[in-house]
Amino acid sequence: MTTPTSVFKNRIKQAIEQAQEKKLIGLVVYSTGSSLGFASRTHGYLRYLCDWDALNQSAVLILLPERDPILLVPSRSAKLFAKEIMWFDDIRAVPQDEFGREIVATLKPILTNAEKFGYIGLSETPASLYDVLREDLERIELIEANYIIDKLRIVKDDIAIDFHRRSAEICDAMFETLTREIRSGKMVYQIQADLEYTARYEGCEYASTFMSVGPVVDRPRYAKKECSQIPKEGDQFLLALFVLRDGHWGHAIRTGTVGKPNRAQQKAFELVLEMQDAALGRLSPGTNLDEVWKASEKVLSKYYPNARDLDWYRLKTGHSLGLDYSDPILSAVFPNPYAMGKKSNGQDAQDGSSIRILPGMLFELHPNIFIPGEATAAIGNMVLATETGHEILDRFPRELLVL
Numbered sequence: 001m002t003t004p005t006s007v008f009k010n011r012i013k014q015a016i017e018q019a020q021e022k023k024l025i026g027l028v029v030y031s032t033g034s035s036l037g038f039a040s041r042t043h044g045y046l047r048y049l050c051d052w053d054a055l056n057q058s059a060v061l062i063l064l065p066e067r068d069p070i071l072l073v074p075s076r077s078a079k080l081f082a083k084e085i086m087w088f089d090d091i092r093a094v095p096q097d098e099f100g101r102e103i104v105a106t107l108k109p110i111l112t113n114a115e116k117f118g119y120i121g122l123s124e125t126p127a128s129l130y131d132v133l134r135e136d137l138e139r140i141e142l143i144e145a146n147y148i149i150d151k152l153r154i155v156k157d158d159i160a161i162d163f164h165r166r167s168a169e170i171c172d173a174m175f176e177t178l179t180r181e182i183r184s185g186k187m188v189y190q191i192q193a194d195l196e197y198t199a200r201y202e203g204c205e206y207a208s209t210f211m212s213v214g215p216v217v218d219r220p221r222y223a224k225k226e227c228s229q230i231p232k233e234g235d236q237f238l239l240a241l242f243v244l245r246d247g248h249w250g251h252a253i254r255t256g257t258v259g260k261p262n263r264a265q266q267k268a269f270e271l272v273l274e275m276q277d278a279a280l281g282r283l284s285p286g287t288n289l290d291e292v293w294k295a296s297e298k299v300l301s302k303y304y305p306n307a308r309d310l311d312w313y314r315l316k317t318g319h320s321l322g323l324d325y326s327d328p329i330l331s332a333v334f335p336n337p338y339a340m341g342k343k344s345n346g347q348d349a350q351d352g353s354s355i356r357i358l359p360g361m362l363f364e365l366h367p368n369i370f371i372p373g374e375a376t377a378a379i380g381n382m383v384l385a386t387e388t389g390h391e392i393l394d395r396f397p398r399e400l401l402v403l
Contacts, residue, residue, distance in 0.1 A: 001166070001246070003159050005087045008050050011152065015049065016065055018148045019118050025111060026064040027145060028103060030121030030129075033057055034206045037325070038242050042121040044323030045149055047247035050086065053205060054078070058124075060099055062106060070106060072099055100132030111140055118145030150328040154320075155360035160248060161384065164321070164362060167250025168382050168393035170202045171241045174209075175254060175396040178239060182258060182403045188213050188227035199243045206244035213237045217255075217376035219313050233259045237401075238376055240366075242325065249321050251364045252394045253380025256401025268375035269400040275299045275367035276379050276398075279317065283363070283383060283390045289333045289355045293317040296367045308340055312372065318365040321382060330361060361385040 019027050031046035033054035046052040046061055052071065057078075062070040068088040073079050079093040094102045107117070119142045122130065133142060156164070177198045181191045192209045199207035210220040213231045217238045221227050231237060235258045243250040255272070257265055278295040296317045300307050314337040320330035333355055366380030377400075382393040392398075 001162065003051060003163075007157075007159065009087070012049055012063060012069060014152055015148055016063055018152070019063075019145065020065065022118070022143075022145070022148070023116055024118040024143060024145060025115045026062065026107075027118040027120060027148070028107075028133075029061040029063065029149075030119075030125045031059055031061075032124050033059075034244055034247075037206045037208055037244065040124065041324060041326070041328070042124045044153065044247075044327065045120055045146075047323045048149060048153055051247060052082065052086075053247065055205075058096060058099075060103065062103065064110070072102055096126075097128065100129040101136075103129075103133060104136040107137065107140070111137070113139040114141070116141045116143050118143050118148065120144075120146050120149060122146075146328065153322055153327060154329055155358050156322065156362050156384075157360070160322070161360070161362070163246055163248035164250065164382065164384075165393055167204075167243055167245045167248050168252070168395070170199050170204060170243050170245060171250045171252040171382075171394045172396040173202065174198050174241050174243075175239075175252070178254075179401070179403055182231055182237065182256075185230060187230055188221075189224045191231075192227060195239075195241070199241075199245075202245070204243045204245045205247075206242070208242045210240045211237065212376075216371075216373060218370065218372070220315075231258050234262075236261075236265055236376060238378055240378075240380065244325075247323055249323070249325050250394070251321060251325065251380060251382060252396070253366045253368075253378045254396065254398075254401055255377045255379065256403055258403060261400060261402060262375075264371075264375040265377075266400065268369055268371060268377040271299070271303055272367050272369055272377040272379055273398070275317075275369075276365060276381070279365050279367060280383065280390060280392075283357065283365070283385060285357050285359050285385060285387065285389075287357050289330065289357055292357075292363075292365070293334050296365075300367075300369070308337075313370040314338075315366060315368045315378065317367050318363050321362045321364045327362075330355065330363070357385050359385050359387045 031042045032040045035056040057074045060072040070090045072094045074096045076093045082091045174195045196207040212221040217236045240253045275296040278299045279292045282291045282295045320327035363383045368378035370376045384391045
């Protein structure tokens with residue numbers, strides 16, 4: 001399955017038109033490669049515009065009206081590969097520490113004084129690169145322009161949705177791997193390796209997990225040193241999957257027990273399931289997006305009225321999913337629990353977002369609760385807004401897993 005070149009050409013055309021409406025002469029787009037996984041907030045820009053992945057390095061795309069794109073890549077091997085798959089010819093192998101000077105050399109002859117140029121990807125741009133632009137294009141005003149592409153990425157087209165469905169299927173296969181390996185006698189990090197192998201074998205360019213196992217799961221655990229135990233009877237496990245296939249994210253979370261769950265474990269799971277059902281009940285076109293997380297929060301406050309006052313570990317209720325793990329604009333509507341502090345529900349209402357849900361928006365909803373000394377539970381699903389409501393893309397059962 002591939003995305004037609006016509007789609008990328010149209011996206012670039014839209015981006016340039018949007019830039020011109022804002023009186024910007026053109027756009028410089030900086031993106032990191034897929035190796036940063038969910039730590040990157042710029043990877044999706046080049047994926048969206050031309051499907052380029054710089055892997056463990058970075059790349060720059062220069063967009064100008066009435067001209068073909070210019071792609072800067074950091075090595076000759078990357079240039080040769082880009083030449084094979086890109087529809088435009090101006091692809092330049094430039095050492096990363098020379099990106100700034102190459103951009104200046106490209107733009108300076110065609111720009112006049114007092115013009116404005118859009119810059120995308122500033123948050124991950126090396127200071128040395130940006131300093132060169134500011135110093136050598138001193139009469140050109142660089143305007144941060146992420147929002148131009150961000151707005152175009154809010155609603156996924158049918159092609160993107162098909163890619164995300166495939167990523168969801170890979171998450172399902174990874175959960176199946178877990179059911180086979182949880183009682184294998186392997187250490188947790190070895191089980192994680194099996195899970196990531198499943199994803200890599202299916203063609204994922206990036207795959208990682210957090211897997212927490214113990215009598216009471218206390219937080220997400222990633223590193224070998226904190227994942228060296230062997231799951232045993234009575235343990236809880238919390239597994240989160242992060243996969244990137246053909247640039248499109250898959251993400252899912254499940255909770256379970258090794259053997260029969262105790263009452264605290266069962267109760268925590270039932271609470272989180274109720275939280276997610278409440279959130280799903282508000283996820284339909286026309287609804288204000290902030291109502292989704294608020295519905296989940298309302299359930300939590302029913303059982304724990306002082307939840308915001310408690311020093312408990314908590315993850316966000318959800319975020320948008322797309323070409324970045326946490327896609328821009330929509331993800332900002334879901335607050336970090338630590339940022340909510342002691343706000344009242346009334347204050348939440350005043351802070352509500354006016355973004356309305358549209359068909360084609362894609363979210364990861366993962367309500368969660370970490371009760372110290374008792375139990376933990378989380379459920380995470382890829383949820384697509386549809387014309388009539390919503391669809392959960394990952395199919396592995398949402399129930400408490402008893403393995």
